[in-house]
Amino acid sequence: MLGYAGVAVAGAVAGGAGGVAAARRADDASHQAAEMVARDISPYGEHQPAIAALSPKHAELVALNLLPGTNKAALGRLMRLWTADIVALTAGRPAPGDTAPELAVPNAALTVTVGLGARVFALTGSKPAGFDDLPVMRHDRLQAAWSGGDLLLLVGADDAVSVVHAVRRLVADAAPFARPAWRQTGFWNGTGPDGQPVTGRNLFGQVDGTGNPAPGTPDFDATVWADTPDWFRGGTTLVVRRIKLNLDTWDELTRSEQERAVGRKLSTGAPLTGSAEHDELDIEARDADGRLVIAENAHARLSHHSENDGRRIFRKGLNYVQDTGPTRENGLIFLSYQADVAGQFLPLLARLDASDALNEWTTTIGSAVFALPPGFTESGWLAQALLG
Template identity: 75%
Template sequence: MTGKPSRRQLFGYAGAAAAGAAVTGGAVALGNSSSDPASAQPAAARTIDPYGDHQPGIAAASPKHAELVALNLLPSTDDQAALGRLLRLWTKDIVALSAGRPALGDTAPELAVANVALTVTVGFGPKVFTLPGLTAKKPRGFSAVPAMSHDRLQPQWSGGDLLLLVGADDPVSVVHAVRRLVADAAPFARPVWRQTGFWNGTGSDGKPVTGRNLFGQVDGSGNPAPGTPEFDSTVWSTDGWLTGGTTLVVRRITMNLDTWDELTRSEQERAVGRTLSNGAPLTGSVEQDDLDLEKRDAEGRLVIAETSHARLSHHSTNDGRRIFRKGLNYVQDTGATRESGLIFLSYQADIVSQFLPLLARLDAADALNEWTTTIGSAVFAIPPGFREDGWLGRTLLT
């Protein structure tokens, strides 16, 4: 790359140790705090209740298989009443499919099966808040993400008025649920992009683990743990109709695996700040150890490099800002060409005050920028959950 320092110039030395956060977003992961993957929902939990104060897919572990579909509203869906009809229909679909029952009018009812940990997360894009009656209900801090200097955004992976994020243990169940939800949306909205991904959050012993991205790194170690006060303050909004909901940033990030593989193991670890073997900070011994940002090696150099992803994204260097990030690996083949990367999902109560400052910091100096490029970006307001006598989006649309 003309005009750029070599990888060894960038890192300073090949064998240095460092500490930090696992790759996940922006330039790939944002935020860092200690959490124990064992405290996440057990892998054995196969049925996820669709009812509750929050949409359940947010705090659940990353699904084994997932599909994201962004839809744009049709011209006829021009007010909150029309949007409400769609959301009532989707709510019925979600309740049925989560229980393994076919949705109303299902043309392939045999594909609706139980006990596959199916979740459906629904979100509203910026255009929703331009509809009559909804312009004053745009959430505080809900904003599109401006293009960063290292982004190469493509329209086919960006934007969207509505979002469906479907996850399950079984890929057939994901495909079937998406098929039904998109079919029922046809009078109201049409798909504009689809992204599919996968994740392995189960270790060889059958216990939950954080999981790895396609760089081979343990990815998501620093998340606040669901159910804790730290998680609640990071993720859940307290802003009017969105109370109990959140906001989501979706970033499609390509990973240059070929040039990444040219690095030595220690160079890879120095770029991120965690060991490849178990995800521990290079200043610690286990994944859950916090970073020691002041530690220096025998030659006086910072173990956690100034350009390391870990240092730049750590909450202590970002005025305490945190996010809750999740990832889905993806591969997309076009003939003999393969694109590999990460679908990065960032949940936070406020995009402007939590996500954007972290992203700008990473864009300016993150070592991982040499091997990652964001090609898609979208934002959605994720409404709170619903009870048995309610429906999804009711707090906004009534």
């Protein structure tokens, strides 16, 4: 700092404006450095930190199935290993035994979320209320390659290399206990042109997730965080649905037809009865011909909490593209967080399956449910209250 100050003063004496410009550049650099440091997200806390955060730019989900002989004690050992990995990797340090330590870098906003599938509770008991595998819906065309799982890793970061490296390390440490069942990769843009957070869009072009309760509010806490059983207080449940989007037939629609199916304007995400994204839906509004402005089968109407006895979820998404030879599959990895799957998500899913206009252009091909245990302290580890 003293060395820089000397140069800046000399420049100011010699050229005035040049010294001021240099000082401003240094000030900008220090602010940028501070912002970069802030991108390391602490793994500690009452809740796993990625749950309430924005969808990551790059993410990978890995479901694993337990190996024969993996019991409650072995699961506890795995959770201790994963906790140590998470603490190191999210700080930009190599995990214990890391074979590629140079790939562990700071300032990547790396997060790791861990989930437990139904089979875990066959070993441990104390299953969260309403937690079970989802029934197969009428419009589902589920594939085993994207469904089920005993454990889940959801790794996200600003940098795709950091995601790949973290998954590689976590899966390697799980090898004595569980093997991967499926992997899904996705991406999301939750940043606007001005660098500020925005809701983000799916590959249909829709602003996706507008109706969410805001993190940190009473509505969010009531929607997402579980209170029982005791070991699960501060945790939540996650439904993962892999939804294939038929972009070819969607693109054949006029813009007004697309908006009517959704119930929102494509330009801003505003409801068809409003002018801004977060305007409330007017579900009673009618046009000059007496038709409902937001159609009875519009996605925004059917999923709105006012149409579902006040039930809410916290939804996030990841776009995905998968190439198979000359063909390409486009879709959405739909992530729904809620305290109670049976009480909150299932009634909403049944309602959408029955009559959602978007069913014509979407097909769910994967489905899985996980309980996400609460966070941990510096002296603790993941799921300690269940497995300790």
